[in-house]
Amino acid sequence: MAVLLLVSLSALTIIVNSGAPDCGTRNQFRQYCFSFEYCTNFTCQSENCGRFPRNSVLLRIQQMRIIPQCAVTHSTTLKRISGISSGIQVLTSGSFAYLPNLESIILSFNQIRELHHGIFYNISVSLLDLSWNKITYISEGAFNGITGLTHLNLSRNELTTIPVEYLPRTVVKLNLSYNFLEWIALNGAKRPDLTSVDLSYNNLENVALSFDNTLEEIDLTHNNLKDIDFYDVNDCENLRIPSNSFSDIPRFLKYSKIRRVAIHPNPWKCDELKQLWEHLQNNNIEEEQFIDDSQPVCSINSTTISSLSRSVDLECENDNHCAKNQLCRAHKCWDPCNSACDSTNICNVENHGIVCLCTGLKRKNPHEVFSPCYDVECFTDNDCVSGNTCSFNKTCVPFHISGVEPIGVISSFGSNINRLDNVPWWYEDIPKLAPSHRISQN
Structure with missing residues (x-):
């Protein structure tokens, strides 16, 4: 029983x-x-x-x-x-x-x-x-x-x-x-x-x-x-x-x-x-x-x-109150090159606009929000000349080479997610590389 x-x-x-x-x-x-x-x-x-x-x-x-x-x-x-x-x-x-x-x-x-x-x-x-x-x-x-x-x-x-x-x-x-x-x-x-x-x-x-x-x-x-x-x-x-x-x-x-x-x-x-x-x-x-x-x-x-004063000194109201290579954030003139770009990037700020660049032949990974500069030939097929594809070792090779599949550009639905090793970890659930909801801090 x-x-x-x-x-x-x-x-x-x-x-x-x-x-x-x-x-x-x-x-x-x-x-x-x-x-x-x-x-x-x-x-x-x-x-x-x-x-x-x-x-x-x-x-x-x-x-x-x-x-x-x-x-x-x-x-x-x-x-x-x-x-x-x-x-x-x-x-x-x-x-x-x-x-x-x-x-x-x-x-x-x-x-x-x-x-x-x-x-x-x-x-x-x-x-x-x-x-x-x-x-x-x-x-x-x-x-x-x-x-x-x-x-x-x-x-x-x-x-x-x-x-x-x-x-x-x-x-x-x-x-x-x-x-x-x-x-x-x-x-x-x-x-x-x-x-x-x-x-x-x-x-x-x-x-x-x-x-x-x-x-x-x-x-x-x-x-x-x-x-x-x-x-x-x-x-x-x-x-x-x-x-x-x-x-x-x-x-x-x-x-x-x-x-x-x-x-x-x-x-x-x-x-x-x-x-x-x-x-x-x-x-x-x-x-x-x-x-x-x-x-x-x-x-x-x-x-x-254990304690800290919360007093606020107002240095600026908008970007125009700061030097052209600075931005106004939280009423302070701020140099974005101290934190906005990766340490491997060249940071340029002109007329309060910031650009993070790479030198020489180095490239930024388009799938990383704050990408460093990498010493590679390509990340996607768009980095290669016509007739070539970006291989998994990040070099441009002809399409006809055996065993090589084109990496391509990620679609908005992440169809190539399983073949890419440089996308953010969240991309399969959230197919975005940068936030779309951002408020100005001027």
Whole structure:
């Protein structure tokens, strides 16, 4: 008997790639007994083993290690499913099926480790809370059977990567906090309704964000960020970057439309912090108050400073108030050649316009936003004469040479992404080389 039960439970864990679950008009509570409580509009009742009535509006799963196929199915009145601290370890294919009017599924504080294809089939739900589990893997199609999902909570799990391409397009609020993510690229074009992203308390070192819509909040608190690799956000109401490794002003911040920002604590250089304060003041960006006397504000030559004056000296109002080889930034005349170009570039500033050039035959990589000068012959076919192609060792060779495929120019859809080794890491998810949403700082 024990052997048969073990075989049955093992079989349940691999039911992940089937099509529509064969639920019929009945669920499987009779076949796989577990305790639950159900509520109708009139009464609530507990069951140790049985079927919940079709007119139930609430179902509380009390204790069950494996949720079997068709466990909860075929109810037009069911609004809420709750399984908090229910000992759940496995969700099988079709665990939740044919539920058109759900409002929420909350399965937090369990031991779920994987989300496979087909767990949710033909259901409509706005809130899915899978926080406080042990999820390490999300498969393609894990959310395909859900429509109308707006709030997805995957916080407090053990995710090291997140397959963002598998996330529903309808998500408005996404919570990925308290995981182990090291990098992420989010493209709002694929999720046009997304307005709130919580990435706090991860291990993020690389982040790329692109959104044409207005974001309510981006929370990057408590990661390992020294900068943000790519930031192209039309408008952000609230940006949070405390408890990272920022010492210099992030490159994106001077050119982005942000309403409110939290920047402390971070290991800021004092001169950078004063410039950042000036930028915030001059652009009417509200700074979130930080009160913690135990945390240094900034440092000068490795010496920490606990307080710093925020007084602002106005040196200029626009570029015309500065020398022709300078720009006006945050009411200070600024030499862009100190930071705008790579150290291998020749920096020229004329009439307040900046150009970063390479000398001799060296070339800049068109796929890098801040490219150094490389001693190569080509990066794309356009760098070669007619009849030649750019090989993978960055030399121009005739088309007829065996084994050589033209690199070409990247299309706006990134069709050549798998054949290019010099595109930014985010290009597959965000096919952009430079931000399109930039505000003037004159």
